[in-house]
Amino acid sequence: MPQTMTSADLRTRNQVRLLRAVHDAVEPFTRAEAARLLGIGRNTAAALVGELERARLLHEVPAEPGGRGRPTTLLVPHPEGPVAFAVDLREDTWTLASAGLGGGATELESGEHDRTPAVFAEIREAVARHGGERLAVLGLATSGPIRDGHRLHVSHLGWDEVELDDLIGADWPRTVVDNDARLAGLAEARRGALRGTGTAMHFHIDFDIGGTLLLGGDAQRGAHRIAGEFGHMPLTGSPLACMCGVRGCWSLDVGANALVRRFGGTPGHGAGRELAQEVLRRAEAGDAEAGAALDENAAALGRGLGALANALDPEAISLSGLGVELIRLRREVIEAHCAEGLMAFRRDEPPRITAGTVGAAGPLTGAAEIAWDVILSPEWVRERL
Amino acid sequence: MPQTMTSADLRTRNQVRLLRAVHDAVEPFTRAEAARLLGIGRNTAAALVGELERARLLHEVPAEPGGRGRPTTLLVPHPEGPVAFAVDLREDTWTLASAGLGGGATELESGEHDRTPAVFAEIREAVARHGGERLAVLGLATSGPIRDGHRLHVSHLGWDEVELDDLIGADWPRTVVDNDARLAGLAEARRGALRGTGTAMHFHIDFDIGGTLLLGGDAQRGAHRIAGEFGHMPLTGSPLACMCGVRGCWSLDVGANALVRRFGGTPGHGAGRELAQEVLRRAEAGDAEAGAALDENAAALGRGLGALANALDPEAISLSGLGVELIRLRREVIEAHCAEGLMAFRRDEPPRITAGTVGAAGPLTGAAEIAWDVILSPEWVRERL
DNA sequence: TTGTTATGTTCCCATCGAGAACAAAATCAG
DNA sequence: CTGATTTTGTTCTCGATGGGAACATAACAA
Numbered sequence: 001m002p003q004t005m006t007s008a009d010l011r012t013r014n015q016v017r018l019l020r021a022v023h024d025a026v027e028p029f030t031r032a033e034a035a036r037l038l039g040i041g042r043n044t045a046a047a048l049v050g051e052l053e054r055a056r057l058l059h060e061v062p063a064e065p066g067g068r069g070r071p072t073t074l075l076v077p078h079p080e081g082p083v084a085f086a087v088d089l090r091e092d093t094w095t096l097a098s099a100g101l102g103g104g105a106t107e108l109e110s111g112e113h114d115r116t117p118a119v120f121a122e123i124r125e126a127v128a129r130h131g132g133e134r135l136a137v138l139g140l141a142t143s144g145p146i147r148d149g150h151r152l153h154v155s156h157l158g159w160d161e162v163e164l165d166d167l168i169g170a171d172w173p174r175t176v177v178d179n180d181a182r183l184a185g186l187a188e189a190r191r192g193a194l195r196g197t198g199t200a201m202h203f204h205i206d207f208d209i210g211g212t213l214l215l216g217g218d219a220q221r222g223a224h225r226i227a228g229e230f231g232h233m234p235l236t237g238s239p240l241a242c243m244c245g246v247r248g249c250w251s252l253d254v255g256a257n258a259l260v261r262r263f264g265g266t267p268g269h270g271a272g273r274e275l276a277q278e279v280l281r282r283a284e285a286g287d288a289e290a291g292a293a294l295d296e297n298a299a300a301l302g303r304g305l306g307a308l309a310n311a312l313d314p315e316a317i318s319l320s321g322l323g324v325e326l327i328r329l330r331r332e333v334i335e336a337h338c339a340e341g342l343m344a345f346r347r348d349e350p351p352r353i354t355a356g357t358v359g360a361a362g363p364l365t366g367a368a369e370i371a372w373d374v375i376l377s378p379e380w381v382r383e384r385l
Numbered sequence: 386m387p388q389t390m391t392s393a394d395l396r397t398r399n400q401v402r403l404l405r406a407v408h409d410a411v412e413p414f415t416r417a418e419a420a421r422l423l424g425i426g427r428n429t430a431a432a433l434v435g436e437l438e439r440a441r442l443l444h445e446v447p448a449e450p451g452g453r454g455r456p457t458t459l460l461v462p463h464p465e466g467p468v469a470f471a472v473d474l475r476e477d478t479w480t481l482a483s484a485g486l487g488g489g490a491t492e493l494e495s496g497e498h499d500r501t502p503a504v505f506a507e508i509r510e511a512v513a514r515h516g517g518e519r520l521a522v523l524g525l526a527t528s529g530p531i532r533d534g535h536r537l538h539v540s541h542l543g544w545d546e547v548e549l550d551d552l553i554g555a556d557w558p559r560t561v562v563d564n565d566a567r568l569a570g571l572a573e574a575r576r577g578a579l580r581g582t583g584t585a586m587h588f589h590i591d592f593d594i595g596g597t598l599l600l601g602g603d604a605q606r607g608a609h610r611i612a613g614e615f616g617h618m619p620l621t622g623s624p625l626a627c628m629c630g631v632r633g634c635w636s637l638d639v640g641a642n643a644l645v646r647r648f649g650g651t652p653g654h655g656a657g658r659e660l661a662q663e664v665l666r667r668a669e670a671g672d673a674e675a676g677a678a679l680d681e682n683a684a685a686l687g688r689g690l691g692a693l694a695n696a697l698d699p700e701a702i703s704l705s706g707l708g709v710e711l712i713r714l715r716r717e718v719i720e721a722h723c724a725e726g727l728m729a730f731r732r733d734e735p736p737r738i739t740a741g742t743v744g745a746a747g748p749l750t751g752a753a754e755i756a757w758d759v760i761l762s763p764e765w766v767r768e769r770l
Numbered sequence: 771t772t773g774t775t776a777t778g779t780t781c782c783c784a785t786c787g788a789g790a791a792c793a794a795a796a797t798c799a800g
Numbered sequence: 801c802t803g804a805t806t807t808t809g810t811t812c813t814c815g816a817t818g819g820g821a822a823c824a825t826a827a828c829a830a
Contacts, residue, residue: 003402005425006787007817010395014818017388032777040390042778044818069776070826145730153730160730199608213697215605222698223584224734232728233692237622237633245729246695248622307618310631312598313607343617344630345530345538345545349609391818392786399787417808427809429787454807455795772830779824786817794809800802 011048012378014040018048019057020376022075023101024190030063030072049075055385056080057101077101082136082384084371085173087123088180088364089142091157094119096126099368103191105361115157120167131173136380138175139371140168141183141363145226149177155243156207176370181210182219182228183366184320184356189214190369192358193318201314202356203230205301205322207272208251213312231255235304243267253300255322262293280325297322298330299337306341309351316352320362324355389763396433397763399423403433404442405761407460408486409575415448415457434460440770441465442486462486467521467769469756470558472508473565473749474527476542479504481511483520484753488576490746500542505552516558521765523560524756525553526568526748530611534562540628541592561755566595567604567613568751569705569741574599575754577743578703586699587741588615590686590707592657593636598697616640620689628652638685640707647678665710682707683715684722691726694736701737705747709740 004013017038022028029037035045052058059081060073077100086105088095093112099105108130113119127138144154152162168175185194185202194200194214203211209231213220220227234248242249252258256276257267263275282290305317319327326334331353339347358365374380389398402423407413414422420430437443444466445458462485471490473480478497484490493515498504512523529539537547553560570579570587579585579599588596594616598605605612619633627634637643641661642652648660667675690702704712711719716738724732743750759765 003398004389004395005399005423007392007395007785007815008787010389010392010786010817013388014390030777035777038390041819043780043820046778047818065827067776068774068826068828070778070824072777147731197608199605199612215600220584220600220697223582223700223736224698224731226731227584227696227698229695229728232695233618233620234622234688234726235619237619245732246691246726303619306631310614310617311612312605313609313612315608341619341631343614346609346611347630349532351608392784392816393818395786395817415808420808426788428789428811431809432787450796452807453797453805455793455809457808774827774829776827777825779822781820781822783819783821784817785819786815788814788816790811790813792809792811794807796805796807798803798805800804 008382009378012382014038014044015048015052016376016378016381018045018075019052019101019381022058022077023103023372023376025102028074028076028102030074031060032072034075051385053078055381057082057381057384080134082375083134084368084375085127085131085135085138086364086367086371087127087138087140088367089119089123089140090180091115091143094123095364096123096130097364097368098130099365099372101372103365103368103372105364105368117159117162117167124172127173135173137371137374138173139183139367139369140175140177141180141367142177143180145229146177146179147224147226149225152177174374176374178219178221178225178367178370179210179228180204180363180366182212182221183370184358184362185212185214185318185366186219186369187358187362187365188318188320188356189217189219191365192362193354193356194316197315199312199314200316200318201308201312201351202318202320203305203323204320204362205255205326207257207267208249208255209301209304213314230304230308233304235307236300250300250304254297254304258297258300259293262296276322280329283329294326294330295333298326298333301326302334302337302339303341305334305351305353306338309338310341310343310346314351316354318354318356320356320359324359327353327355393767394763397767399425399429400433400437401761401763401766403430403460404437404486404766407443407462408488408757408761410487413459413461413487415459416445417457419460436770438463440766442467442766442769465519467760468519469753469760470512470516470520470523471749471752471756472512472523472525473752474504474508474525475565476500476528479508480749481508481515482749482753483515484750484757486757488750488753488757490749490753502544502547502552509557512558520558522756522759523558524568524752524754525560525562526565526752527562528565530614531562531564532609532611534610537562559759561759563604563606563610563752563755564595564613565589565748565751567597567606568755569743569747570597570599570703570751571604571754572743572747572750573703573705573741574602574604576750577747578739578741579701582700584697584699585701585703586693586697586736587703587705588690588708589705589747590640590711592642592652593634593640594686594689598699615689615693618689620692621685635685635689639682639689643682643685644678647681661707665714668714679711679715680718683711683718686711687719687722687724688726690719690736690738691723694723695726695728695731699736701739703739703741705741705744709744712738712740 059078063074095110097105181204188194231251235250236253238252256272444463448459480495482490566589573579616636620635621638623637641657
């Protein structure tokens with residue numbers, strides 16, 4: 001496991017550091033600022049940028065003068081530089097987007113699908129339509145755990161152990177895949193509400209609840225890359241059996257399925273999202289029963305967050321999906337029950353609970369991030385020159 | 386946040402890599418093997434080792450010839466090299482040990498204490514008695530969470546927000562502190578049952594249960610460095626109120642306190658450990674009620690482990706304290722209830738549940754590790770030359 | 771117009787690790 | 801006992817890297 005050794009590796013390393021700084025920056029910065037940021041000399045910065053410009057990875061544009069001093073250049077993505085494609089594969093739709101250095105994604109195409117793995121061929125064709133020389137890596141977000149990075153398991157589509165290696169063949173560009181909830185969390189950590197946190201958590205609340213632990217801007221993946229099933233811990237004392245095969249899961253009390261069940265429906269089939277939206281509408285309009293349902297959902301959410309905060313000590317927790325509405329309408333309920341679940345000695349410093357700012361674009365943004373993580377690696381950059 | 390830039394940093398980096406390899410190795414290795422291991426040339430290895438020998442960080446001793454080829458030298462700790470001291474501060478005793486490069490710890494002194502923070506002065510004196518020129522860093526393990534690394538909270542000693550910065554003053558050597566359960570886990574990850582795992586968990590079961598998530602050989606610490614209170618999640622549906630201020634904690638059903646409660650005692654005062662030992666003895670002798678108590682404890686343990694495995698996907702889980710006996714006597718119960726708590730699709734690949742191999746020396750060994758982590762840093766090594 | 775300030779550019783230099791060639795010290799084959 | 805083989809140590813040269821100093825350049829300010 002060699003990390004770095006030769007002087008050439010040192011150069012590559014500094015090039016990657018520079019590219020990563022550009023990618024992660026909120027605002028573009030100048031070459032001189034880059035030198036200060038990386039702690040290198042102006043001469044070295046000039047050499048690095050020159051090589052990256054020649055490799056069509058960075059581009060320099062004149063910066064408007066901002067005070068005294070010789071005018072300098074802004075470091076921006078190269079117009080002919082590599083791009084990452086990102087795919088968000090949902091229950092019955094898919095979206096393809098393109099993202100350059102810096103992360104800004106533009107949607108290219110989207111479509112519906114028939115809930116069979118044939119959608120992968122459809123996506124492959126869309127990628128071929130839009131992908132040119134500049135396409136470097138494809139990041140794909142799907143729901144459901146992906147064991148060891150290739151065995152996909154989406155229960156609500158009836159996909160059981162779908163073999164991704166068979167569906168994503170040699171005619172695909174270099175492709176990296178991950179779970180949508182985890183990628184939504186990664187997006188928040190890199191470009192959203194969790195930016196800058198050392199330890200944080202993100203939860204996506206849809207039919208049920210899934211999430212990820214974010215450490216230093218990266219998502220914890222686990223030994224088989226199926227970490228994040230926080231919704232399948234018994235955090236709320238439910239006596240019910242969950243579809244996952246366990247009894248008492250947190251997800252039984254949080255999310256659209258819990259709302260469906262409360263109003264007498266059978267979870268797991270179809271119209272849960274519409275019902276959830278309707279409950280939200282009615283609760284906002286003052287309907288007592290809908291309000292009570294929301295209270296229960298928010299209370300169960302908060303109770304679980306408190307328990308998880310005891311164990312993992314996050315600085316902040318962001319929510320997406322239904323969670324955004326729950327925060328908007330029932331923040332006090334969530335926070336009160338979170339505090340109740342927190343050990344007494346930590347109640348004066350509870351985790352910040354916040355709505356994600358990347359929103360519904362989370363999985364797509366996260367997929368672009370993991371694709372760019374491949375590009376911004378020493379191996380890839382060295383290959384490119 | 387500069388990671389590395391100059392060529393001098395490159396050299397330091399490789400020196401640290403070499404020292405870390407020696408520290409982490411199970412068996413000593415030769416200079417030629419080191420070159421292969423780090424992916425550097427024999428000439429470079431010779432230069433690195435020479436400098437480290439002059440800095441009294443490494444020592445070369447003739448290796449007994451093992452086949453053909455010119456005889457070489459074994460890389461071993463320098464006899465005058467730096468040592469780390471490690472302290473394990475327990476409820477009413479403390480132990481001081483010394484650990485050299487490679488981790489082998491030898492006990493220096495131990496004593497009892499009066500359960501007041503005055504024990505820190507006592508420890509300071511013992512350190513001064515044994516510490517000479519070679520003492521570089523002190524690692525200290527205590528029970529209880531240590532918020533932000535300096536505010537100690539040990540409920541069963543009645544220490545509430547004890548300020549470590551006041552107790553560990555400028556007359557101490559460079560000191561690093563952490564929680565005993567976390568350090569026990571770190572010890573397993575570095576030198577015990579979890580060695581080589583990418584994602585693993587460790588739990589120490591005493592009066593209650595505490596643990597840590599281990600990622601790539603390091604312990605997850607959390608935003609306020611108080612992560613690891615897994616025992617205070619409601620994983621077993623207990624209706625009771627816990628001393629921590631929360632209702633339903635896992636710890637209410639696992640550990641010595643749970644046994645005390647089951648046999649009519651009041652947890653939190655004294656003799657829980659003796660009772661636990663007696664229950665173990667009686668259960669092993671065939672006593673039905675003691676056996677049932679053990680069953681319940683093991684079942685609750687397994688149930689929680691399964692839930693946590695869903696969320697964090699560890700490759701292996703090691704246990705210390707009472708957990709060792711529980712594995713020895715009730716492995717099937719633990720594993721069965723763990724499987725029951727695992728989502729169905731992961732039951733064919735459950736986490737390996739194993740007794741820790743570092744044993745009672747876990748906190749001390751872990752304390753030595755965090756002390757050596759300071760020594761094996763580029764900053765420290767560069768300072769030493 | 772002239773001084774100030776921030777940046778770009780060009781040079782030289784110390785250091786680092788790679789690689790090749792050779793030397794040294796053991797084992798193995800006869 | 802001798803010579804071939806194997807593995808490692810040692811020495812030397814070389815290209816590349818980043819630091820630093822000196823100078824050039826282009827804006828602003830007085």
